[in-house]
Amino acid sequence: MPKLIASMRHAVSLTLNGRKVEGQAEPRMLLSDFLRHQLGATGTHVGCEHGVCGACTVLIDGLPARSCLALAVQSDGADVKTIEGLSPDGGHTLGVLQEAFREHHGLQCGFCTPGILMSLDGFLRAQPDASERELKEMLSGHLCRCTGYATIIKAALHAQQRLKEERAYA
Amino acid sequence: MKPAPFDYLRAESREDVLAQLHEHGDQARIIAGGQSLVPMLSMRLAKPALLVDVMHVESLSKIEATDAGIRVGAGVRQARLLDWATRDPRLPLLAKALPWVGHAQTRNRGTVVGSVAHADPSAEQPLCLLTLGGTLQLRHRKKARSIPASEFFVGMMATARGDTELIESVTFPAAQPGTGYAFREVGRRHGDFAIVACAAVATHTGVRLGVGGVADIPNVRELPLPGASDFDDALNQYAWDLEARDDLHATARYRRELVRRLGRETIEEALRCRN
Ligand SMILES: Cc1cc2nc3c(=O)[nH]c(=O)nc-3n(C[C@@H](O)[C@H](O)[C@H](O)COP(=O)(O)OP(=O)(O)OC[C@H]3O[C@@H](n4cnc5c(N)ncnc54)[C@H](O)[C@@H]3O)c2cc1C
Numbered sequence: 001m002p003k004l005i006a007s008m009r010h011a012v013s014l015t016l017n018g019r020k021v022e023g024q025a026e027p028r029m030l031l032s033d034f035l036r037h038q039l040g041a042t043g044t045h046v047g048c049e050h051g052v053c054g055a056c057t058v059l060i061d062g063l064p065a066r067s068c069l070a071l072a073v074q075s076d077g078a079d080v081k082t083i084e085g086l087s088p089d090g091g092h093t094l095g096v097l098q099e100a101f102r103e104h105h106g107l108q109c110g111f112c113t114p115g116i117l118m119s120l121d122g123f124l125r126a127q128p129d130a131s132e133r134e135l136k137e138m139l140s141g142h143l144c145r146c147t148g149y150a151t152i153i154k155a156a157l158h159a160q161q162r163l164k165e166e167r168a169y170a
Numbered sequence: 171m172k173p174a175p176f177d178y179l180r181a182e183s184r185e186d187v188l189a190q191l192h193e194h195g196d197q198a199r200i201i202a203g204g205q206s207l208v209p210m211l212s213m214r215l216a217k218p219a220l221l222v223d224v225m226h227v228e229s230l231s232k233i234e235a236t237d238a239g240i241r242v243g244a245g246v247r248q249a250r251l252l253d254w255a256t257r258d259p260r261l262p263l264l265a266k267a268l269p270w271v272g273h274a275q276t277r278n279r280g281t282v283v284g285s286v287a288h289a290d291p292s293a294e295q296p297l298c299l300l301t302l303g304g305t306l307q308l309r310h311r312k313k314a315r316s317i318p319a320s321e322f323f324v325g326m327m328a329t330a331r332g333d334t335e336l337i338e339s340v341t342f343p344a345a346q347p348g349t350g351y352a353f354r355e356v357g358r359r360h361g362d363f364a365i366v367a368c369a370a371v372a373t374h375t376g377v378r379l380g381v382g383g384v385a386d387i388p389n390v391r392e393l394p395l396p397g398a399s400d401f402d403d404a405l406n407q408y409a410w411d412l413e414a415r416d417d418l419h420a421t422a423r424y425r426r427e428l429v430r431r432l433g434r435e436t437i438e439e440a441l442r443c444r445n
Pocket residue numbers: 050051052199200201202203204205206207208224244270271272273276277279280281282283284285286287288290292293294295331335336337338361362363364
């Protein structure tokens with residue numbers, strides 16, 4: 001890849017929720033802004049924009065990461081999964097994690113929720129048998145101003161159980 | 171909060187990186203995991219003209235065992251070393267310390283070398299490298315050098331790295347027989363930077379205690395064994411010598427007390443872990 005010039009926009013292509021997509025970005029554009037403004041994936045929320053709140057969490061190559069701490073140009077060629085990819089049919093029905101959060105009131109205003117769900121999606125895939133303590137430790141990477149976390153943890157534990165059952169039947 | 175404009179180059183080889191650093195000097199900045207640099211760019215605390223991305227250079231992405239210990243390349247992310255350390259008995263201190271480095275979400279991106287390069291006084295990885303007596307491998311276009319961690323950290327986020335140098339890797343000495351290792355930390359919340367972090371290495375004749383979060387740079391001192399009559403005095407003296415200051419997170423007095431209590435606990439755990 002040649003040097004990308006600061007004042008110009010460059011083609012950036014990545015796989016977003018399983019589909020190849022392309023947009024334009026100056027080198028300084030954050031991945032979070034690229035997802036929202038270039039690719040129209042506005043489900044990824046932006047809170048603090050310096051890595052602390054976790055609202056912007058997405059999966060980059062399968063692993064939960066802050067999209068506000070990655071540059072769009074760094075992510076050229078990457079596989080990115082956002083909240084839009086969690087629903088099994090593109091938004092008509094809810095995925096297991098989303099359903100568990102709805103059932104257990106794991107959200108109020110919902111601003112932090114997409115990031116938390118993406119962290120859980122990556123985490124529960126990698127560690128399906130994680131203990132409650134490990135789950136809480138992972139969730140410490142997220143701030144929620146509304147819920148007090150108890151319902152989030154309840155929802156997460158419930159989703160973990162459901163995902164285990166699904167795998168047992170599969 | 172958006173970064174000021176900069177050029178970006180995805181380096182494909184070590185030579186690419188070195189040529190760019192040589193040409194642009196302190197106007198160029200290496201970007202590894204970006205977990206400290208991108209916030210600094212967004213807050214415009216850093217305004218480099220060029221970012222050189224080292225994460226796609228294959229030769230920098232290795233973890234290798236050498237005579238000096240476990241050598242970790244510039245492209246190795248923290249999550250990967252944590253995974254390695256939990257399986258390799260030669261890195262017990264890192265297996266204990268790495269879970270304290272930020273969150274799983276930041277460890278998936280942040281690198282080990284990036285944290286050492288950034289040299290935050292409360293960061294865990296520089297503290298471990300120093301306490302274990304590790305080394306850094308630096309390289310610029312014409313020559314390479316290796317320096318001990320004790321010469322690398324020179325002030326608050328200031329290091330002995332030259333503007334045109336790449337930190338190629340850091341080497342953590344492997345665990346020695348008859349030696350125990352422990353790590354403890356107190357922070358406001360798991361994943362927050364440490365108010366005080368302690369790393370201890372204990373043998374049958376003495377202990378080494380490293381302390382982060384108190385002075386401008388991580389610090390390490392040899393102490394007698396806790397049973398010895400002068401142990402309490404030595405630990406107390408160490409706590410004072412670190413010259414703790416009051417800040418938003420804790421008072422100097424609280425930090426000194428933490429060095430004494432957490433320091434003792436960490437040492438005792440290291441003694442119990444001696445193999
Ligand atoms: C929410 C949050 C919490 C965190 N908590 C902690 C914590 O508890 N403890 C902790 O230690 N850290 C913490 N961090 C910071 C840690 O995650 C960073 O990963 C680390 O400090 C920097 O590593 P990086 O690979 O991301 O480096 P980058 O951010 O890419 O770079 C950091 C600096 O190092 C330089 N650099 C990087 N690689 C090299 C190289 N090979 N040669 C020369 N210079 C280089 C860069 O130019 C830059 O100046 C936290 C970060 C966040 C966002």
